[in-house]
Amino acid sequence: MDIAIITGGSKGIGRALVNHYVSEKYKVFSLSRSHEKFDDFTQVSVDLTDISTAEHIFEDVLDQIKELDVTSLTLINNAGRLGDIKHLENLRPEDISKSFQLNVTSAFVLSSLFIEFGKAYSCSKKILNISSGAASSAYAGWSVYCASKAAIDMLTSTIAIEQKNKENPVHSFGIRPGVVDTEMQTQIRSTDAEDFENVDKFKELKKNDQLYKPEFVAQRIFDILNSDQMKSGETIDLRE
Numbered sequence: 436m437d438i439a440i441i442t443g444g445s446k447g448i449g450r451a452l453v454n455h456y457v458s459e460k461y462k463v464f465s466l467s468r469s470h471e472k473f474d475d476f477t478q479v480s481v482d483l484t485d486i487s488t489a490e491h492i493f494e495d496v497l498d499q500i501k502e503l504d505v506t507s508l509t510l511i512n513n514a515g516r517l518g519d520i521k522h523l524e525n526l527r528p529e530d531i532s533k534s535f536q537l538n539v540t541s542a543f544v545l546s547s548l549f550i551e552f553g554k555a556y557s558c559s560k561k562i563l564n565i566s567s568g569a570a571s572s573a574y575a576g577w578s579v580y581c582a583s584k585a586a587i588d589m590l591t592s593t594i595a596i597e598q599k600n601k602e603n604p605v606h607s608f609g610i611r612p613g614v615v616d617t618e619m620q621t622q623i624r625s626t627d628a629e630d631f632e633n634v635d636k637f638k639e640l641k642k643n644d645q646l647y648k649p650e651f652v653a654q655r656i657f658d659i660l661n662s663d664q665m666k667s668g669e670t671i672d673l674r675e
């Protein structure tokens with residue numbers, strides 16, 4: 436059985452990924468705060484900013500997987516938040532912390548537990564980190580988001596070099612999905628120009644129907660991950 440664990444599977448890109456992996460007959464575990472129940476995949480309700488609870492809940496998921504006849508293992512660290520969009524001096528300390536906990540710490544902790552768990556399996560094992568163009572382009576108002584996505588790119592690279600000489604390595608990839616029509620973009624467009632001077636650029640993209648659909652992004656991600664297009668450690672941008 437092919438297994439996919441996808442964080443932030445309740446909305447946006449994550450939901451499209453869940454649907455796509457289900458359609459490809461994967462056993463899917465979606466981890467987000469949502470309490471909704473589904474017939475075709477397992478929704479696990481967890482606030483990933485609460486790291487110690489997230490650790491225990493993720494271990495429960497891994498215990499469930501242990502009971503299955505596993506043929507491949509995929510972890511997609513997708514859940515993310517922009518947090519407050521404001522210049523640094525106007526950010527609230529607790530909001531800064533929450534964004535790093537979700538965008539960075541939870542991805543590190545889940546990847547760590549996944550790699551340790553995966554040692555018992557010789558099948559294909561992959562971690563995908565959902566990055567952003569903001570990892571390498573600084574936007575005023577997005578200091579925390581940009582820095583958190585840069586950190587995720589380094590997580591992708593370091594996992595690859597750590598795993599390189601292991602007997603049954605985990606392969607690690609990063610994908611920047613481009614501008615995608617989700618609630619995150621709605622939040623961006625609703626920001627004051629005073630807090631985010633690029634807001635008009637994002638309004639224009641929406642007006643001109645230039646956003647990717649989450650379903651398109653999910654299909655592309657699945658196809659890329661299931662071909663030999665990427666080397667472990669690489670992060671690519673879907674727009675390129």
Ligand SMILES: NC(=O)c1ccc[n+]([C@@H]2O[C@H](COP(=O)([O-])OP(=O)(O)OC[C@H]3O[C@@H](n4cnc5c(N)ncnc54)[C@H](OP(=O)(O)O)[C@@H]3O)[C@@H](O)[C@H]2O)c1
Nearest residue numbers: 443445446447448467468469482483514515614615617619
């Ligand atoms: N949309 C874009 O244009 C774009 C561009 C580049 C990169 N990205 C990246 O793509 C990923 C998905 O973004 P999206 O646009 O699909 O965002 P979205 O529509 O806002 O969805 C975010 C997902 O993260 C989950 N989430 C948020 N806070 C959480 C928490 N505390 N604990 C657990 N889950 C939490 C949400 O589920 P619950 O609310 O149910 O918890 C939801 O499923 C993010 O990493 C984002 O940075 C997006």
